[in-house]
Amino acid sequence: MKISNETKVGIITVLALALLFIGYNFLKGNDVFTNENEYYTDYDNVDGLTVSKPVVVNGYQIGRVSKLTLLDNGKIRTNFKIKKDYNIPSNTVATIVSADLLGSKAIVFELGNSKTMAKDGAPLLSDVQANLLEKVEPLQKKIENLVVKLDSVLSAVNSALDTEFQRDFKSSLRSISVSLKNMEKITTDVEGLMGTEKIRLARILQNLESITQNFKNNNEKINSILANLNNLSSDLSSTEIKATIDNANKAMQDVLAITDKINKGEGSVGLLLHDDKLYNNLNSATYEFDQLIKDVKERPGRYIRLSIFGKKDTK
Known part of the structure; x- marks a missing residue:
């Protein structure tokens, strides 16, 4: 069966209208088939x-x-x-x-x-x-205000930084740089010293650990010693310390009085210390007594006579 051209045109037109309708509804959000x-x-x-x-x-x-x-x-x-x-x-x-x-x-x-x-x-x-741009807009205004204030601050700082200040600032930076170099050198020296003294430090730490261990092992003894010291302190505080101190002060005053009399030449000790004649006489007497003892030892017959069997003049 032969289809005429008019029929073909009609069919194509209907299909085009159907597609147009479906597409229009699809663009409007309408699904024709669902x-x-x-x-x-x-x-x-x-x-x-x-x-x-x-x-x-x-x-x-x-x-x-x-x-x-x-x-x-x-x-x-x-x-x-x-x-x-x-x-x-x-x-x-x-x-x-x-x-x-x-x-x-x-x-x-x-x-x-x-x-x-x-x-x-x-x-x-x-x-x-809320729109993202609406959220950003207040932040943008704050940033703009901050930039304006920062610009004014930088302008003020720039006006304050005159040539003399800049020169002093550069000098300060140079001094800081030198100080940092010195600090680096000191750090290097300290590291070298730590390296050479590492063995000694290890021994010291071992000794400290040993001491700590001993303290730990003798904790009960240390507590006992501290308790005894506490008891001794309590006993001392309960004694008549004031009376003892008063007696010591009185004895000290007596010693001072005796010393004062000696300094004034009173008494035998004072005369001995201050009277040269007495000292010389005592020294001479001591010397003569020493010579007498020596002569007695060397020639006792002059001083001691013995009479045996009634005889006389027998040494």
Whole structure:
């Protein structure tokens, strides 16, 4: 059977119209071949949101924005078409979020915890996430103010940094550099000294460890000694220390009085120390007595006579 050209043109026209209809509905967010539920909510501002923008849950697309309508109260009613495969709780919040840095928007469903599911055509709660640029703008203003203040501070500092100050500052930096070099040299010397004295330090540490161990092993003895010292201190504090001190002071005063008399030449000791004649006589007497003892030892017959059997003049 031969098809006429007119029939072919008609068929092509119908197919073109069908494709045009399907494409138009797809661009509007309507899926001709899929059954969908429709929900809506009202926003005060939908800047950047357009028809066919995606509706996502946790990053997964479940529908599209199907319609935007300006209401009499100035709000914008936004309709969503969601696939019937997904149940939407009645307390779900539809939030407008920024999809990219260019200002494009999307709808994010924050699923609620209600066990009652929203019916087809039911309203949802709405929310709008702050735009990234809106968040950055206050920070940008603060940064601009900070830059202005910093510029004024730097200008003031620059005016204060005259030639003399710069010269002194360079001199200070040079002194600091020299000090750091000296410190580095000292550190090197100390490291060398530590290297040469490493064995001695190890021995010292061993000795300290041994002493510490001995203290630990003799802890009970040390505690006993401290207790004895504490008891001795208590005993001493309970004795008549004041009376002892008074007696010591009185004895010291007596000694001072005796010393004063000796210094004044009173008494035998004082005369002996201050009278040269008495000293010389005593010295002469001592010398003569020494000579007498010596003569007695050498010639005892002159001083001692013995009479045996009644004889006389017998030495």
